[in-house]
Amino acid sequence: MPLTSKPLAPDTWPAFARLVEKHNGIFGGCWCISFHLEPGEKRHGAAAYRKMKEALVREGRAHAALVFDGREAVGWCQFGLTAELPNIRSKKAYERDLSELPDWRITCFFIDRERRGEGIASFALREAVREIARLGGGTVEAYPEEYGEKVSSSFLCSGTLGMFEKAGFEKRRKIAMHRWVVARRVPSETAGRRAKSDVNTASREVDVALRVHD
Numbered sequence: 772m773p774l775t776s777k778p779l780a781p782d783t784w785p786a787f788a789r790l791v792e793k794h795n796g797i798f799g800g801c802w803c804i805s806f807h808l809e810p811g812e813k814r815h816g817a818a819a820y821r822k823m824k825e826a827l828v829r830e831g832r833a834h835a836a837l838v839f840d841g842r843e844a845v846g847w848c849q850f851g852l853t854a855e856l857p858n859i860r861s862k863k864a865y866e867r868d869l870s871e872l873p874d875w876r877i878t879c880f881f882i883d884r885e886r887r888g889e890g891i892a893s894f895a896l897r898e899a900v901r902e903i904a905r906l907g908g909g910t911v912e913a914y915p916e917e918y919g920e921k922v923s924s925s926f927l928c929s930g931t932l933g934m935f936e937k938a939g940f941e942k943r944r945k946i947a948m949h950r951w952v953v954a955r956r957v958p959s960e961t962a963g964r965r966a967k968s969d970v971n972t973a974s975r976e977v978d979v980a981l982r983v984h985d
């Protein structure tokens with residue numbers, strides 16, 4: 772069955788929750804909350820994080836491209852406005868040479884452990900970029916890892932440098948031994964549609980003008 776994706780939202784929450792429960796809460800109960808927390812914020816347990824995540828999803832303050840194979844979710848790529856995801860790794864080093872915060876961040880991936888190595892994370896990344904375009908586009912940053920060899924997949928929750936370069940991101944600076952800041956601008960989907968319709972209108976106007984002159 773071909774993969775599809777849907778935004779993480781109240782209607783897809785049950786599929787997301789099934790995938791997290793299948794993996795014991797992810798890292799023993801993270802529920803994909805850690806990048807939402809303010810650095811230094813008091814830590815809680817799995818039950819509290821599940822509630823927090825569900826509330827954020829219901830309020831439209833948690834985003835992800837959720838990948839489906841049929842009715843079951845098999846992975847996701849988390850993204851969000853920078854204010855939604857304040858808690859990136861290597862934050863001190865990141866802030867040292869920071870000139871401007873991006874509009875959006877792509878912070879983490881999770882793929883069903885039975886489905887890794889099939890290109891699902893790369894697909895999820897493309898879908899997250901499409902979703903950012905649908906939501907208005909802007910500057911997007913991510914913080915992937917570069918190891919140059921096979922490593923434990925839990926080291927790669929922010930994705931690999933190669934995945935991002937293939938998706939049009941450029942290296943900006945290194946913030947840890949293996950961690951990069953990468954960035955790209957994503958145009959708004961509506962701006963694209965408007966440009967297309969402007970071209971169509973312009974070509975209709977040229978058509979009319981030519982007919983008037985004939």
Ligand SMILES: CC(C)(COP(=O)(O)OP(=O)(O)OC[C@H]1O[C@@H](n2cnc3c(N)ncnc32)[C@H](O)[C@@H]1OP(=O)(O)O)[C@@H](O)C(=O)NCCC(=O)NCCS
Pocket residue numbers: 797803879880881882883886887888889890891892893894920921922923924925926927928930931933934937
């Ligand atoms: C890392 C992870 C997202 C990769 O997902 P995936 O669907 O298997 O990845 P893909 O098949 O799309 O491969 C993407 C790239 O990653 C590379 N990659 C995947 N697993 C790798 C590993 N263990 N070591 C090195 N590279 C790896 C692939 O070779 C591929 O590289 P390429 O683009 O240069 O060909 C997945 O293993 C995972 O979910 N790990 C757990 C992450 C986690 O703990 N998240 C918790 C949330 S914080």
